[in-house]
Structure formats: structure tokens, C-alpha cells
Amino acid sequence: MSELTLEERAQALLLSVFGYERFRGRQADIVAQVAAGGDALVLMPTGGGKSLCYQIPALMRPGCGVVVSPLIALMQDQVEGLRLLGVEAAFLNSTLTLDESREVERRFLAGELKLLYVAPERLLNPRFLALMERASLALFAIDEAHCVSQWGHDFRPDYIQLSILHERFPSTPRIALTATADAATRREIVTRLALEDAAEFVSSFDRPNIRYAIVEKDNARKQLLDFIEREHDGDAGIVYCLSRKRVEDTATFLAERGITALPYHAGLPAELRAKHQSRFLREDGVVMVATIAFGMGIDKPDVRFVAHLDLPKSLEGYYQETGRAGRDGLAANAWLTYGLNDVMQIKEMIEQGGSPEAQKQVERQKLNAMLGLAETTLCRRQVILSYFGETSAPCGNCDNCLEPPLTWDATEAARKALSCVFRTGQRFGAGHVIDVLLGKETDKVRQYFHDRVTTYGIGKDLSEAAWRSVLRQLLAGGYLETDTEGYGTLRLTDEARPLLRGDAELRLRGLVVKKREKTGPKAKITASANIDPADEALWQELRATRRSLADAQNVPAYLIFSDATLRAMLEARPTTLDEMAHISGVGAQKLARYGDAFLATLQRR
Ligand code: ADP
Ligand code: ZN
Numbered sequence: 001m002s003e004l005t006l007e008e009r010a011q012a013l014l015l016s017v018f019g020y021e022r023f024r025g026r027q028a029d030i031v032a033q034v035a036a037g038g039d040a041l042v043l044m045p046t047g048g049g050k051s052l053c054y055q056i057p058a059l060m061r062p063g064c065g066v067v068v069s070p071l072i073a074l075m076q077d078q079v080e081g082l083r084l085l086g087v088e089a090a091f092l093n094s095t096l097t098l099d100e101s102r103e104v105e106r107r108f109l110a111g112e113l114k115l116l117y118v119a120p121e122r123l124l125n126p127r128f129l130a131l132m133e134r135a136s137l138a139l140f141a142i143d144e145a146h147c148v149s150q151w152g153h154d155f156r157p158d159y160i161q162l163s164i165l166h167e168r169f170p171s172t173p174r175i176a177l178t179a180t181a182d183a184a185t186r187r188e189i190v191t192r193l194a195l196e197d198a199a200e201f202v203s204s205f206d207r208p209n210i211r212y213a214i215v216e217k218d219n220a221r222k223q224l225l226d227f228i229e230r231e232h233d234g235d236a237g238i239v240y241c242l243s244r245k246r247v248e249d250t251a252t253f254l255a256e257r258g259i260t261a262l263p264y265h266a267g268l269p270a271e272l273r274a275k276h277q278s279r280f281l282r283e284d285g286v287v288m289v290a291t292i293a294f295g296m297g298i299d300k301p302d303v304r305f306v307a308h309l310d311l312p313k314s315l316e317g318y319y320q321e322t323g324r325a326g327r328d329g330l331a332a333n334a335w336l337t338y339g340l341n342d343v344m345q346i347k348e349m350i351e352q353g354g355s356p357e358a359q360k361q362v363e364r365q366k367l368n369a370m371l372g373l374a375e376t377t378l379c380r381r382q383v384i385l386s387y388f389g390e391t392s393a394p395c396g397n398c399d400n401c402l403e404p405p406l407t408w409d410a411t412e413a414a415r416k417a418l419s420c421v422f423r424t425g426q427r428f429g430a431g432h433v434i435d436v437l438l439g440k441e442t443d444k445v446r447q448y449f450h451d452r453v454t455t456y457g458i459g460k461d462l463s464e465a466a467w468r469s470v471l472r473q474l475l476a477g478g479y480l481e482t483d484t485e486g487y488g489t490l491r492l493t494d495e496a497r498p499l500l501r502g503d504a505e506l507r508l509r510g511l512v513v514k515k516r517e518k519t520g521p522k523a524k525i526t527a528s529a530n531i532d533p534a535d536e537a538l539w540q541e542l543r544a545t546r547r548s549l550a551d552a553q554n555v556p557a558y559l560i561f562s563d564a565t566l567r568a569m570l571e572a573r574p575t576t577l578d579e580m581a582h583i584s585g586v587g588a589q590k591l592a593r594y595g596d597a598f599l600a601t602l603q604r605r
Helices: 006-018 027-035 051-060 072-084 098-109 126-134 157-168 183-192 220-231 244-256 270-282 315-322 340-352 357-375 380-387 411-423 430-437 443-447 464-476 496-501 533-553 563-572 577-581 588-603
Strands: 040-043 064-068 089-092 115-118 137-142 174-178 199-202 210-216 237-240 261-264 287-290 305-308 332-338 407-409 480-482 490-492 507-509
Touching (some): 027 040, 027 051, 040 183, 051 064, 072 115, 089 098, 098 126, 137 157, 157 183, 210 380, 220 305, 220 332, 244 261, 244 287, 261 270, 270 287, 315 357, 315 380, 340 464, 357 380, 357 464, 411 430, 430 464, 464 480, 464 507, 533 588
Parallel strands (some): 064 115, 064 137, 237 287, 237 305, 305 332
Antiparallel strands (some): 407 507, 480 490
16 A cells, blocks of 8 residues: 555545646645545635546545436537546547447446446446446546536536435445536535535635626627737637527628628437537637527536627526636636616516416526626626625626726706606517607607607707616616516616605716727737737647647547646746646646647657
8 A cells, every 4th residue: 555645645646647837726635535435525616726636546446436417518628538547437428329338337347447427317327327236436526516406597407316326326435516606506416416525625616717798788799809918819619699580690690791600409410519519629620609598518628718799698597608608717707798678578588478376486596696787886896706606806808897887967967868768658678768868759758749748859968879878777777677578668666766756866887888989999818819929829839739739630630738827938938848747737648648749849849
């Protein structure tokens, strides 16, 4: 037996297999807990480094670690990544033929595997449960553990039955992991998976490398194009849209303007979806335009931006989607554009949706939290983190911190808008209310004699865009609501009374839509833009070397080395294999396989 302590063995594996010098955050404690045979519940944000928390204990304990994962793409990715590190790993899911499955099962029983990724329905199959009883098991890892929660947004019925693992394999340690953290979901994970005795490891959910920005919608596609051209030329990114049609239109629009953009939504044939996903993973600089059907289980570490063209329905969803940016820890952007129509549309979707009233109430609360974030003049990160129960200081890396938004005394304007809604009978949508405020002579105005109401034309001092902004913020702030029948009509809430009576004041975000352009071009924060211009050529050569090695093995480039590792090479300029071994992310296996190729590239300069 080795005389090293558990901690020392874990540390040695971290370095030799993964090439990392230090554990991050609570990784070391989690590894120690599970390696010693204890259960653990791990809450860590995306990109926090959850995989190591079960991979290293699996390597330390006798037998094979069984990882339950709902996501086929992710399994494949993780298994390929482990193989490149020299770890015996395999997966069992519906993509394998019967013969291939049998071969994996044989290797599992023969003790030839250290990690086996299994889809939940496969794991729960009585035949496979019986098979596991004959195998040597290092641990169970339950990834995406929030899928057991019915209140969560990714509920998977199969996950509920995973409590059977505890009953049938009481002596095998279990580690449940998730990046979705609210207290209710956490409690549900603990009870449903019988993790009452598990140690809980809760990390901060902050993603300091992601810069949050939310801009007022003007011309969404044009704003998106500007954003990509200004800050993300040649970068990989994800653009989220609400509908399939918008996905298609946006992808076409970007492609026509020379951006490698691909659509992804549930209406596309399965092969095309798979093809687009694989191009996104394997090629450099692909922009995926997608509905939220895309992304869960996408582990690509070098996604440099996530853009939303439509308002997300909840802060949880928004944070999870934007969390797919910058997993490698390098600078990344989360960018959202939204306007009055978005607020109307989502409110209507909730009211029109078939959910029972109790569920609708939850949906309304979630939307309100999201609207609160969109309209806040405080640090965005503070607002997000406080929603997840964390307190923090202003971050200095969000739009509101970098350019404090202008606010104005909108009491008078709000009163005009609210009374115009009231005077026209609370039966019209935003467009008509604005027409009346501006004193326009439309057919509708004439039809309803709205040129005779007292609020006709009282809003000529503000532009149409300004009124849209006012109405949006009144809706978001709960002074106005939409009807429940789906006609998009506005009406007053009780909140509106003090404002109308003149008992309350209101400050709103500034009306200056184009403010951003005036401040001049922002410094680019893309990964490649952070490279010293003198190193740019070498950086591109390192990437090309990575690309050709990846193509030769038919794996995504980031599985060879991450951007962070290439940057470390660029900075340290190793000239020998020994020096190369010290680069973060270069473990023994990768040093042997790729060390010479990268040394040669570095020496050409
Ligand atoms: P998560 O599953 O929590 O989203 P991953 O396990 O995919 O995160 O890890 C995110 C990235 O961080 C990966 O590229 C991983 O190799 C890297 N990483 C994890 N732990 C460490 C560490 N201790 N030191 C350096 N890099 C790490
Ligand atoms: Zn901030």
C-alpha cells in the first residue's frame, strides 16, 4: 500500500493526469470526502470544475465510477476527453449498437474501466442494476442533479427513481452535482436522492469573468451584428431566440453578413441538428443561433459570448444560459437586448399558457425577478447573486458598473401614461396608448373618439421610443399589467394609485438609446484580442497546431488543450518537454502525445 495520504494522492493525480497544479475552490475537500467513501452534494457554478470532483475519487478508489448523466452529447465529450488523458472511460446510451453496448458491459464487469457514463433510463434498467451488483463500484456520480426537482426547469422523471441506488448499493459513495442552486431545489435533491447524510459543498455562484450587459432594444438584429463585429470577431458564441422562426431569420441574417452562424431548434431534422452542434463544438468561431433547446450539456469551454435576442422567462434560466460563456475562465460577454414588446409577449405567454393558477403565480414571480434585473440601475451581478442568496460588492465588470445608467425624474411622464391608459378605458395596447399620448390622428383614435379624451396629445414632449421605454418600465415595475385574455391590453394595478394621486415619485432609466455608441468603441475583450499583438502570429500557429491534432483524432480542438493552456504556453515559452510539463493543463499523457508538436511550433518563432 502507498504511504501517501488521501490528500497527497489526490494532488498527485491532479498533476499527473490533468496537468493542474492546484485544486480550485472546494474541489480538494470534495475529493477527500468522496475518496474516503462519504456522500456529497456539490453546488458549483458552470465552469467551476465539477467533473474533477468525481473523476479523481473514481481514480483513487478500487472499481469503476458510474456517472449518471442525462445528456448524450456531454457523455461523449467527457469520455473523449478522459481517453485523451489516458483514463479508461466509456459510455452507455441509445447511440450505441447492441454489440457495442455488450462490449462496454463486458469491460465494465472485467474491471477494465475507471469511469462509465450511463443515461438514467439505462442505469435503472433491471438488467443493468443486476449487472452492477456483480461489478466493482468506486462511486456513483449524479450529474445535473437538479433534474430530480419537479419545480426546477429540467425535470426528468427517471431521475426520481435514482434513490434506488442508495437502497441497492448502500456502501457505494454517491456524489450529486448541479449548477442550479436555489434553496427549494437543493432541499428537493436531498430528500429525493436520500442525501440527508451527505456533506454539502456550496460554492459561490459568481462568474467574475462574464461581463453582463442588458441594452434597450432598438433594432435587435442590427444591435446584435454590431455587438459581434465590435467585440467578437471570429469568436464562438451562442445567440438565444424564443421562436424557431426567429432562430432561422437571425441565423440567415448573420450568415449573409459573413458570420459563420448556424441555426438550432427542435423543428430541424435530427441529423442537421447533430451536424450543427458538432460544427459548433469542433470548428473555431461558430455562432450558434438557437432556442433554449440548445445548450444543456454543452461543455465547450471557449464560448466567448452568449447573446439573448428575447427576454428569458426566469433569472435561473438566464443565468444558466449565460453561464455557458467563458467556462475556461477567460473574459466573456453576456449580452441581452429587450424592449416593451418582450415584456408584453412573455406576460401574455404566461397568462395564455395552460398552467394551473398556482404555477402561473410561480411563473409571474420568476419573470418579475428577471425584469428586475433588466431594469435595475444597480450592479447586475449584485442583483443576480442576491437572487441566489449571496451578498457581494459592485463588480466593476457589468454595464451598470462600467457606465452608470442615467436616470431621470419620470413622475410626470408616468402619470401621463397611466392616466392615458385609464382615460382610454384600459382596453387598448401600448401602440394605441402611445398614439393618443402623441396626439396622432389614426383610424382607431377617430373610431373611439380618443381625440376627445383629456390625455390626447399631452405626451408630445417625448418621442415614441421614449414612451415605449416608459410603458415598458411601468409594466416591469408592476404599475401596469396586461390582460389575461391575450389581447395585449394594458390596465392599471393598485401600485399605480399613489403615482396617479401624486403621492409617489418615480425615477426611470435614461431614454438615451444610443448612449453606448457615443462613448466610442469599447476595448475588445475577446480571447484573441487579449493577446499581445506581437504574439498574435504565434498564437494563431498554436491554434493551428491544436486544430490539426484535433482533426487527426476527430475530436473537438478544446479537448486537445484549452485556450487557457495555449495562453500559458504563449507566456512561458517552454523549450523542453520538462518545461512543457509545468504548463497548467499539460498532464503526463498529453505531454507524451502532443508535447513535441507544440514545442516545434513554439521553436519556429
Ligand atoms: P463544470 O462541469 O463545473 O461546468 P468543468 O468540470 O467542465 O466545469 O471544468 C471547467 C474547466 O475548468 C475545464 O476546462 C477544466 O479542465 C478546468 N478545471 C477544472 N478544475 C481545474 C483546476 N483545479 N485547475 C485548472 N483548471 C481546472
Ligand atoms: Zn457590476
